[in-house]
Amino acid sequence: MGILEVKDVNKRFGGLKALSEVNLSVKENTCHAIIGPNGAGKSTLLNCLVGKLIPDTGSVMFDGQSVLGRTPHEINQMGISRVFQTPEIFGDLTVMENMMIPLFAKRDGAFRMHAYESVSAERALIEEAEAMLADVKMLDKRNMHSASMSRGDKRRLEMAMCLIQKPKLLLLDEPTAGMARADTNNTIDLLKEIKSKRDITIAIIEHDMHVVFSLADRITVLAQGTPLVEDTPEKIKGHPKVQEAYLGEAH
Amino acid sequence: MLGLEKKDFTLLLIVFALTMLAPFLLNPFPEGSAMAQFNAGYPDLMQRFVIFGIFAIGFNILFGLTGYLSFGHAAFLGVGSYAAVWMFKLLSMNVLPAIFLAVVMSGLFALLIGFISLRRSGIYFSILTLAFAQMMFALAYSVLTPITGGETGLQLALNDPRILGTSATATGNIPVPSLFGLEMRTTADLDLGAWGFTFNVGYYFCALVMLVAFYLSIRIFRSPFGMMLRAIKSNQQRLNYTGLNPKPYTLAAFVISGMYAGLAGALMASMDPLAGAERMFWTASGEVVLMTILGGVGTLIGPVLGAGAIKYMENIISKINSDILHTWFAFLPDGLEDFVVAMIYPFIGKGWHLTLGIIFMLVVIFLPGGLVEGGQRIARALRGRKTTDDSGKSAKTEPAE
Numbered sequence: 001m002g003i004l005e006v007k008d009v010n011k012r013f014g015g016l017k018a019l020s021e022v023n024l025s026v027k028e029n030t031c032h033a034i035i036g037p038n039g040a041g042k043s044t045l046l047n048c049l050v051g052k053l054i055p056d057t058g059s060v061m062f063d064g065q066s067v068l069g070r071t072p073h074e075i076n077q078m079g080i081s082r083v084f085q086t087p088e089i090f091g092d093l094t095v096m097e098n099m100m101i102p103l104f105a106k107r108d109g110a111f112r113m114h115a116y117e118s119v120s121a122e123r124a125l126i127e128e129a130e131a132m133l134a135d136v137k138m139l140d141k142r143n144m145h146s147a148s149m150s151r152g153d154k155r156r157l158e159m160a161m162c163l164i165q166k167p168k169l170l171l172l173d174e175p176t177a178g179m180a181r182a183d184t185n186n187t188i189d190l191l192k193e194i195k196s197k198r199d200i201t202i203a204i205i206e207h208d209m210h211v212v213f214s215l216a217d218r219i220t221v222l223a224q225g226t227p228l229v230e231d232t233p234e235k236i237k238g239h240p241k242v243q244e245a246y247l248g249e250a251h
Numbered sequence: 252m253l254g255l256e257k258k259d260f261t262l263l264l265i266v267f268a269l270t271m272l273a274p275f276l277l278n279p280f281p282e283g284s285a286m287a288q289f290n291a292g293y294p295d296l297m298q299r300f301v302i303f304g305i306f307a308i309g310f311n312i313l314f315g316l317t318g319y320l321s322f323g324h325a326a327f328l329g330v331g332s333y334a335a336v337w338m339f340k341l342l343s344m345n346v347l348p349a350i351f352l353a354v355v356m357s358g359l360f361a362l363l364i365g366f367i368s369l370r371r372s373g374i375y376f377s378i379l380t381l382a383f384a385q386m387m388f389a390l391a392y393s394v395l396t397p398i399t400g401g402e403t404g405l406q407l408a409l410n411d412p413r414i415l416g417t418s419a420t421a422t423g424n425i426p427v428p429s430l431f432g433l434e435m436r437t438t439a440d441l442d443l444g445a446w447g448f449t450f451n452v453g454y455y456f457c458a459l460v461m462l463v464a465f466y467l468s469i470r471i472f473r474s475p476f477g478m479m480l481r482a483i484k485s486n487q488q489r490l491n492y493t494g495l496n497p498k499p500y501t502l503a504a505f506v507i508s509g510m511y512a513g514l515a516g517a518l519m520a521s522m523d524p525l526a527g528a529e530r531m532f533w534t535a536s537g538e539v540v541l542m543t544i545l546g547g548v549g550t551l552i553g554p555v556l557g558a559g560a561i562k563y564m565e566n567i568i569s570k571i572n573s574d575i576l577h578t579w580f581a582f583l584p585d586g587l588e589d590f591v592v593a594m595i596y597p598f599i600g601k602g603w604h605l606t607l608g609i610i611f612m613l614v615v616i617f618l619p620g621g622l623v624e625g626g627q628r629i630a631r632a633l634r635g636r637k638t639t640d641d642s643g644k645s646a647k648t649e650p651a652e
C-alpha cells in the first residue's frame with residue numbers, strides 16, 4: 001500500500017475525457033514523476049488530489065483516508081502541500097510574510113484568532129522562515145514585495161512555502177519551468193537534500209527530463225488521460241512506447 | 252511601547268497629540284476675521300471628526316485588509332445608535348452601558364449579515380450587504396416604529412422609566428448623557444486675544460475612545476490575524492492550499508468592523524441622544540467607503556484623515572454662500588467679480604458634493620494610495636534631497652503604514 005492510492009479515477013470536461021481509468025500508487029518516501037505530453041491530464045490529476053477538482057468516479061486515498069469530499073484546506077492539513085503550474089503566492093505581501101503564513105497554518109490549524117499578538121513577536125517561527133529562505137537562497141529578498149520578483153523566484157518562494165510546512169506529500173507541478181539553469185540545478189539539489197533529510201513523499205510533474213531523471217524513483221507516463229507505463233527511470237528511458245509517445249517528441 | 256513597534260508607537264503618539272490639541276489646531280483663525288469660517292474647532296464638528304474616524308477605522312479593517320467592500324455598514328451604525336438610546340431610556344444616562352450594548356448588538360447583527368453575505372464575494376457581496384442595509388432602513392422607517400420611532404426617530408422623553416436614574420431632572424428637563432455624572436455637553440471656553448477655543452467633555456471622551464479604537468486597529472494590522480486578512484485579499488486560492496480557511500477570518504473581520512460602526516453609532520447618540528433611520532441610509536454606507544478610499548485604503552491612519560477631510564468639507568464648504576464669495580473677490584473689477592463668483596458658485600454651499608466628487612476623482616486617479624500616499628510622496632520628496640533611494644524601497648515593502 002502506498003501513501004497515495006489513486007484507483008480508477010475518471011474525469012470528463014464536457015465531451016473531453018481528461019482522465020480515464022487512472023490508477024496510481026505512490027510509495028512512502030519516494031519521488032514519483034508523472035510525465036506526458038501537453039494536455040495529457042497531468043495537472044488535472046493533481047487537481048483531483050488536492051480538492052480542486054472532484055473525480056467523476058474512482059477513489060483517492062491518502063495515508064489511509066479518502067480525500068474526496070474534503071476542502072483544499074482540510075486536505076492540506078492532512079499533510080499535502082502543492083506547488084502550482086503558474087506560481088500561486090501572496091503577491092501583495094513580502095517574501096517573509098509569504099513564509100510566515102504556512103507556518104501559522106501548520107502551527108495553529110485552519111483558523112485561529114490571533115488578533116492582539118504581534119507577528120514580529122513570533123521569534124521561533126521567524127527563525128524557521130529565515131532558515132528555509134536561506135536554503136532556497138532567497139534570504140536577501142526577505143523584505144521584497146513578492147509580486148515584483150521574477151517568475152523563477154516566485155516558483156522558488158512557492159516551493160519554500162510548501163516545504164516549510166513539512167508535508168508528508170509534496171505535489172510539484174512543473175516546479176522548474178521558467179527557471180534559469182542554475183536555479184533549476186539548485187532546486188534539484190534542494191529537493192535531493194530534503195529527501196535525504198526528512199520523511200517526504202514527492203509527486204512531480206515535469207517536462208525537463210534532466211530534473212525527472214535526477215530525482216525520480218519511479219515514473220508514470222500519462223498520455224491522453226491514461227497511464228501508459230509505470231517503471232523505474234532506467235526502464236522508462238529505454239521503453240519503446242515511451243520513446244514514441246513522449247520522449248521522441250520532446251527530444 | 253504598549254506592544255507596538257517604534258514606528259507605530261510614534262504614529263499613535265502623533266495622533267494622540269493631534270486629537271488632544273485639536274481645539275487649538277482647528278481654530279487657527281481669529282474670531283470675526285474673514286477666514287474664521289474655515290475654523291473647525293467647535294465641539295459638534297470635532298466630535299464628528301473622531302466619531303466618523305472610528306467608523307472608518309473599523310471599515311478599513313474589513314475593506315482595507317480583506318478587500319471585501321461592504322456597502323451596508325451604516326446599518327451597524329444605526330443599530331448602535333438605537334441600542335444606545337434605548338439604554339438611555341431604560342437604564343441610565345451613563346454612556347458606558349449604552350456603548351456596551353451598542354457594540355454587542357451591532358456585533359450580533361454583523362455576525363448574521365456577514366454570515367449570509369460572505370457566501371459570495373466581489374460585487375455580489377457588496378450588493379448583499381447593500382440589500383440588507385436598505386432592508387433594515389426600510390424596517391426602521393416603518394414596520395419597527397415601536398422600537399425605532401419611525402420617521403421621527405427615537406428620542407428621549409420625560410416619562411422614560413430609566414431604572415438607574417431619574418426620568419426628569421429637578422428642573423423638569425430630560426437628563427443628558429454623562430460619564431458618571433460628568434455631562435457630555437460640558438464645555439469650557441478659552442479666549443486668547445482675538446482667538447477663541449472651546450473644550451468640550453464630549454469631544455475629549457470621543458477622542459479617547461478613538462485613540463483606543465485606533466490602538467486596537469494597529470494591533471490587528473500587525474497581528475497574525477491581520478496578516479491572514481491581507482493574504483485573503485492577495486490570493487484566496489493560495490490560502491486555501493496552505494491549509495487555512497478564509498471564511499471564519501473574513502467573518503471575524505466583518506464582525507469587528509461592524510462593532511466599530513456600532514461604537515461610532517453609540518457615540519453619536521451619546522453626544523446627542525436621538526437616533527433616526529436615515530443613519531442607515533445607503534448614502535451613509537457610501538460615505539464611509541469614500542472616507543476610506545480618500546484617506547488611503549489599507550493604511551493605518553488613512554481612514555481617519557479621510558473622515559476628517561470629508562466632514563470638514565461637508566461642514567465648512569457647504570456654509571460658504573455667494574455673499575461670502577463676493578466679499579472675497581471684491582477687489583476684482585465688478586464684471587470680473589461676478590464672473591469669478593458665478594464660476595465658483597456651483598462648488599460651494601449645497602454644491603459641496605461636486606467639490607468632493609472632483610477631489611475624490613483626482614485622488615483615485617493620481618493618488619491611488621489616498622491622502623496617505625500624498626503625504627508619503629511629499630515626505631519622500633523632502634527627504635530625497637538628503638538620502639538616497641532607500642526610503643522609497645522601505646515604503647514599498649511596508650504597505651501598511
Ligand SMILES: Nc1ncnc2c1ncn2[C@@H]1O[C@H](COP(=O)(O)OP(=O)(O)OP(=O)(O)O)[C@@H](O)[C@H]1O
Nearest residue numbers: 013016018036037038039040041042043044045085
Ligand atoms: N477546468 C477545465 N475545464 C475544461 N477543460 C479542462 C480544464 N482543465 C483542463 N482541461 C483540459 O483537460 C486536458 C488536460 O489538461 P491538463 O491541464 O491536465 O494537462 P497537462 O498534462 O497538465 O498539460 P500541460 O503539460 O500543458 O500542463 C486539456 O485538454 C485541457 O484543455
Ligand SMILES: [Mg+2]
Nearest residue numbers: 042043044085
Ligand atoms: Mg499542467
